[in-house]
Amino acid sequence: MTVRWSVLLLGTCFVVPMGSALAAPADVVRDLASRVGPIVGQASTCQNIAQGRVQTIVDQFGEVIRQASSSNGERDLLVRSFNGYIADGRSRVAASQVNCQMAEQQLAELERSLSQQQSAAPVIPFTLAPSTAAASTQPTAKLPPPLPHGVSDTEIRFGTVIPFSGVRKEPARQMKLGIETAFNRANDAGGINGRKLRLIAADDAYDPSRTLAAMTQLYEKDQVFGFIGNMGTANNAVAIPYALERRALFFAPYSGSAVVRHDPPDRYVFNYRASYAEETAAIVHYLMKVRRIPAKQIAVFAQNDAYGDDGANGVAKAFRSLGINDPIIRYGFPRGTLEVDEAVSKLKAQTKPPIKAVIMIATDRAAAKFIEKTHDAVPGLIYANISAVGSSSLAAELTLLGPKYTDGVIVTQGVPSVAGYSSLVLDYKTALAKYFPGEAPDYTSLEGFISASILIQALKQTTPLETERLVDTLEAMRSIDLGLGSALSFGRAEHQASHKIWGTALDETGTYQAIELE
Template sequence: MTVHWSALIIGSLFAAPLSSALAAAPDVVRDLAGRVGPIVGQASTCPDITQGRVQNIVEKFREAIRQASNNDGERDQLMRGFNGYIAEGRSRGGASQAACANVERQLTDLERSLGQPAGAAPSSPPVGTTGAVTSAPVRGITDREIRFGIVMPFTGIRKETGRQMRLGIETAFARANEAGGIGGRQLRLIAADDGYDPNRTLAAMTQLYEKEQVFGFIGNVGTANSQVAIPYALERRTLYFAPNTGAAVVRRDPPDRYVFNYRASYAEETNALVRYLVKMKRIPPRQIAVFQQQDAFGDDGFAGVAKAYRQLNIADPVPRFTYPRATVDVDEAVNQIKAHKPQIKAVIMVSTDRAAAKFIEKTRDSMQGLIYANVSAVGSTSLATELKLLGPRFTNGVIVTQGVPSVAGYSSLVLDYKTALAKFSPGEAPDYTSLEGYIAATILIQALKQTNPLDTERLVDTLESMPNLDLGLGAALAFGRAEHQASHKIWGTALDETGTYQPIEIE
C-alpha cells in the first residue's frame, strides 16, 4: 500500500515524517482530513477559486483514503469524516475578500505539496462537468434525458410504500417532461428491487449506478436500506435525495454533502406525538408505550420518544414492545402490553402497515380506549385498507403523523399534485406517500432547472443555496450548507369510522 501523496502533504505542509505516515496511514489520513477538508470546503465558496482546483484536491484526498484503508468499514468512516469537514468549511463561507485570500494561500500550499503548479486546474476534466467548459460526459445525462434511480421493494411487506413513492416521483417527472423537461432533456426514473432487505440493497445500488448509469438517487425506501446505500453513494459523490425515511442515519450533523431530505425526522414526529399525548390528551407518561419494529427504523423512533421525555423532564422509563423486522409476528408484544402494569393508555407505533394493523386487531377489544399513534412511515393508505377490512371500530381514532399536508386539502401544491396524478396516472387515488414523492421530486426539479451546466457538484451547490423554497405547501421549506432537511413540519391525521383520514391539530 502506498500513501505517496499523503506523505508529500505531511512532509511539505504539516512537517510530519514519512515514516509516521507509513506506520499509521489511517490515523494520518484522519488527521489530515480535519485540516484539508475545511480548506477545500471554504475554497468552494470563493468565487475567484475555480471548482476544478478544489475538485482536484478532493479527488486526490479520496484516493489517499482508499489507499490508506484496510477495509470497507474503515474507508467509509474516513470518507464520512472528510465529507463532514468539507461541510464544516463550506458553512464558514468565504464571502469576504480577506477570508478568500487566506484560503487561496492555503489551497496553493496544498497544490504545491502535490507537486502541481499552484493554481493549476486538473490535467483532465473533473467528472460531472457539462456545457462549453468541457465535453466530458456526465453519468446519467445524455442529450435527451437525465436518469435517476430508486431502490425500493417490488414485493413483500413494504411493496405498497415503494410503489407509491415511485408513483409520486414519476408523476412530478411526467409533469416536468410535458413542459419541456430540464433544458430539453426528459427526466427518467429507473427502479431496482431490494425487497426491503438491506442485504440486497448494495446489489440494487450497483445495478443502477454501474449498469443503468444513473445521475443520482431519489426516494429510496427503508432505514436499514439507507444505512447500506448512503456509504455507496457518498464514496461515488452521487446525489442521495429524499429517501423515504425519517431516521437519523440520513440526517448527520454536519450533513453529508450529497444527502438531502425533504421530510421531517422520526424524532420530530415522535416528539410531536409525546407532546400531544401528554399535554393535549393528558395521558400520564408512565402509561405511554412504544410498539416498534426490531431494526434501526424502530430504534430511531424509540430514541425520539426517549428524547422527548428528557426534554419534558419526565423521569418515567418508556415501556417498549417489539416485533421482528418485516414480519407481522406481534403476539409477544401484544401479550406484554396486556400484562403491563400500570395499564397502558396510549401506544406510539413505529411499525409497518400490516404489523400495525395486526397489533390493533389483537388489542382493540381487550384494551378499550387505547390510543394508537403511528408515525408516517407506517404507510397511511395501506394501513387504512388493512383496518377497514376489520370494521369501523378498528379504524376510528387511529392517529398517523404525516410529513405532508392532508391529501384532501386545498393548498396550491396539493391541488397541482392531484391534477397531475389524475392526468398521468388515471385511477390512482391521492396518497400521502405518493404526495411525499411528488413534493421531493418537485424540489429536485426546481434545483435542476437552476443548475447550468449540470453536474452533481453544481447541483449540490444549487440545493445548498435555496433558503426559501416556495412550493405553495403552506409550510416553510429551506436548504442550506448546514441544513439538508427541507421541512420540519408535522401534520396530524386520524382515521374516522369510514376509514378516511381527517386532519387533527397535533402541534
C-alpha cells in the same frame, strides 16, 4: 497494464518514471491522486472556474484508475483515495481562503500537460510532461467538457432503491408514483434545460443485505446521476456510504431516522421530511397535553431494528424534555415480519396501570395485525402511528377488518392532508390524475411529489449541471415556495427542508381527517 498519466504539479513538472508505472500501476496512481486531487478540490470551489474543466480532469483520472486496477476492490480503494484528496483540496480553501487565481493557474498547468501529451503520443495519450517553460508556449487544447455521470444530451437519470416486494411494497409503489408524477410534469414543461428526467428503480425487498447490490446496479449499470426516495432505515444505512464514496446526491430518502441526519450534515445527503424524533415528540405532546394521558400509561410498539430504535429513542427524548426520566414501556416484533403475538401478550398483561395509548413505530401490515389483536382485548386504546407506517395501506388493511378497527387510529404526517385545498395539493392531484389516471391521492406519493418538485427547482437553477454545483444550489435555497403553506429551506448546516408535522385520524369509513396536534 500501462498507467498513462505521468505529470507535473503546482507550476513545476512532477515526472513519474514510466518504469515505475509499469512495475506498480496502482501505487503510481495513488501517488498521482495525492497530487492531482488537491488541485481538483481547490478548483471546484472557485466560482470563476468552469466546472466542466474540473470534471474533465476527474473523468480522465477515473479512467486511469479503471485501467490501473487489478480488481473491483482495488479500484474502489483508489476511487476513495482520490475523492479524499479532492475533499482535502476543498477543505484547504474553506480553511485558508486559497487564492482562486492560484487554483486557476494550477489547473491550467495540469490541462496544458495533458493536452500536450495527448497530441504528442496518440497511442499512449499521457506520457512524460514537458518542461514548464515549454508548456507555457503551447496553446491549451479546448476540450469539450464531458457530461456528468448519469447525464446525456437528452436525459438526466435518477435512481431509487425501494422494496417492490416484501412487506413495504405498497408504500414503495406510492413513493415511485409521486416522484414520477413530478418528473412527468416537468418533462412536459420542457424538462431541465431540454433534458428529460428519468427515474430508474431497483428492488431490495426491504432487505439491507440486498441494498448494496441494488445501489451498484443503479450507479454502475444504469448510470444514474443521483438517488431519490430510497426507503428503509437499515437500508439507507447501507446505501448512504455507497453514495458518499461516489459523491452522488442522495436526496429525500423516505426515512425520518438519525441515519440520514448527521450533524454537521453529510454534504450529499438532503432530506425533505421531518425526523422521527420530531414526529414522536408531536405525538407525546398530543397524548399528554391534549388527551391528558400520563406517561406511565403510554407504551411503544416498535420494530426490532434501527427504525424502531430511532422512534423509541424519540419517545424517550420527548419524555425527558417534559421532566420524565422513567424507562419507556416497549413492545417489539422482528423486522419485516407480522410476528406480533408476544407484544400483544405483554400489552394485555399490563394492567396496573393499564395502557391507554400506544405509539407505533411499525410497518403497515404489522401495525394492522397489532391493532386487530388488541382492539377488543384493550378497549379504547389510542394507536398513534408515525408517517412511515404507510397511511393508505394501513387504512386499507384496517378497513378490510371492519369499521370498528379504524377507531382511535392516528397517523402523523410529513405532508398536509391529501383532501386539502392548498395550491400544492391541488397541483399534485391534477398531475396525478393526468399521468396516472385511476390512482387515488396518497400521503406517500404526495411526499414523493413534493421531494421531486424541490429537486426539480434546484436542477433548473444549476448551470452547468454537475453534483458539486447542485449541492451548492440546494444549500443556497431559502424560502422554497411550492404552495405548501409551510416554510421550506436548506442551508450549509441545514439539509432538512421541512420540520412541520401534520396530524390525521381515521374515521369509520377508513378516510383520514385532519386533527390538531397542539
